[in-house]
Amino acid sequence: MGRKPVDFPEWLSERVEHIESVLDQLLPPAPTAPRSLHEAMRYAVLGGGKRVRAALVYAAGEASLQSGSEALAQRIALDHAAAAVELIHAYSLVHDDLPCMDDDSLRRGRPTVHVQFNEATAMLAGDALQPLAFELLGLMPIAPALTVQATQLLARSAGSLGMVGGQAIDCDSVGQALTGEQLQQMHSMKTGALLEASVLLGGIVAGAGSATRAGLESYAAAIGLAFQVVDDILDVTSDTATLGKTAGKDAAGNKPTYVSIMGLDGSRDLLQALREQAHAALLPLGPSAAHLASIADYIVGRDR
Numbered sequence: 001m002g003r004k005p006v007d008f009p010e011w012l013s014e015r016v017e018h019i020e021s022v023l024d025q026l027l028p029p030a031p032t033a034p035r036s037l038h039e040a041m042r043y044a045v046l047g048g049g050k051r052v053r054a055a056l057v058y059a060a061g062e063a064s065l066q067s068g069s070e071a072l073a074q075r076i077a078l079d080h081a082a083a084a085v086e087l088i089h090a091y092s093l094v095h096d097d098l099p100c101m102d103d104d105s106l107r108r109g110r111p112t113v114h115v116q117f118n119e120a121t122a123m124l125a126g127d128a129l130q131p132l133a134f135e136l137l138g139l140m141p142i143a144p145a146l147t148v149q150a151t152q153l154l155a156r157s158a159g160s161l162g163m164v165g166g167q168a169i170d171c172d173s174v175g176q177a178l179t180g181e182q183l184q185q186m187h188s189m190k191t192g193a194l195l196e197a198s199v200l201l202g203g204i205v206a207g208a209g210s211a212t213r214a215g216l217e218s219y220a221a222a223i224g225l226a227f228q229v230v231d232d233i234l235d236v237t238s239d240t241a242t243l244g245k246t247a248g249k250d251a252a253g254n255k256p257t258y259v260s261i262m263g264l265d266g267s268r269d270l271l272q273a274l275r276e277q278a279h280a281a282l283l284p285l286g287p288s289a290a291h292l293a294s295i296a297d298y299i300v301g302r303d304r
């Protein structure tokens with residue numbers, strides 16, 4: 001990971017390729033027993049995904065490293081932190097796709113894990129990806145106090161006050177009308193918490209001071225929300241969107257979205273305001289935060 005300015009698309013594809021190889025090495029090898037479980041874990045994680053969360057860890061790490069301090073230990077720690085958030089994310093998608101949740105048969109352009117393997121294996125693969133994520137954090141070669149902070153942050157963002165809690169609210173909200181405020185709360189837990197944790201993990205691992213952490217927090221809050229607003233906009237505007245939605249519900253007609261509550265124009269206005277908040281938060285961090293700024297633009301402009 002160089003500190004000299006690199007063109008963003010080039011940086012992003014290099015990081016995506018890098019995290020793919022890190023994950024490949026850190027996941028259990030497929031031929032080792034229990035074989036079907038390990039195959040399912042690898043299938044769930046490798047060969048797909050935009051790797052936005054890993055990119056956020058690396059970009060926040062770059063923005064936080066002191067000049068000339070890019071030691072090997074910090075690079076390994078950033079790899080472990082980036083892999084940990086991708087493992088938690090992958091597990092959440094495996095479980096979200098199960099028949100008892102969204103019952104999806106396709107993910108990342110391929111059959112979902114329970115379709116490719118079976119339901120029990122998919123559940124166990126998700127279960128096994130979670131502790132592996134925390135094991136990787138425990139193996140970071142950095143000051144133990146930073147490892148503790150990183151572990152607590154990831155656990156919080158993934159647990160009942162974060163991602164899983166948001167999913168629970170989402171499940172409970174089917175058939176109910178949510179207010180805009182409740183919708184925001186649900187998404188900030190379900191999707192925003194892990195995206196935000198990715199940014200802060202990069203900062204913690206790279207030894208960010210309090211001023212940098214404050215900038216990262218404000219940036220992270222903005223992009224965490226922006227990600228979901230884009231998702232809701234894409235739900236209506238992408239080629240696969242369903243026509244004739246029920247007011248206040250999503251394409252499937254059963255969940256409230258930003259677009260159904262604020263309208264398309266209102267959602268787009270919110271998105272631009274969030275992009276501006278993200279950029280403003282990075283100003284005090286200077287040029288080393290350039291890739292974080294580009295990721296904000298990427299999230300706001302993404303079309304898948």
Ligand code: GRG
Pocket residue numbers: 048049050051052089092093095096101108163164167190191228231304
């Ligand atoms: C089941 C515990 C549990 C949690 C599930 C995040 C989540 C919670 C479910 C995902 C549902 C979903 C499709 C939400 C829309 C936003 C989102 C998180 C999309 C998937 O993330 P991307 O676009 O996926 O970063 P890739 O495949 O690029 O990694």
